Amino acid sequence: MIPTRTPRRAKTVQYRDFDATELFCPRCRRAVPVRKRLLLILPEGEKYDYTCAFCGTSVGDKLVRPSPPGSGLEF
Ligand SMILES: [Zn+2]
Numbered sequence: 001m002i003p004t005r006t007p008r009r010a011k012t013v014q015y016r017d018f019d020a021t022e023l024f025c026p027r028c029r030r031a032v033p034v035r036k037r038l039l040l041i042l043p044e045g046e047k048y049d050y051t052c053a054f055c056g057t058s059v060g061d062k063l064v065r066p067s068p069p070g071s072g073l074e075f
Contacts, residue, residue: 023059025052034059 025032032052039049045065051058 023050023052025055025057025059027055027057028052032059 021033022031023034024030032054034050035053037049037051038046039061040047042063045063048062048064049058050060050062
């Protein structure tokens with residue numbers, strides 16, 4: 001893993017469920033790889049918690065809304 005350069009994103013990024021792979025950890029004071037963990041299942045979607053892979057600090061969360069019916073189910 002060489003996180004020195006961020007590849008430029010194409011402008012035609014499909015809007016799909018983005019997965020954050022690195023987030024800023026306030027404890028490590030740097031961008032860190034994160035672990036995604038299902039935290040809660042809410043009526044409006046599933047809440048995921050992102051924790052720092054090094055120190056385990058929670059660095060963010062995300063609510064994933066269920067796909068509309070007919071578009072296929074992805075997990
Ligand atoms: Zn950390």
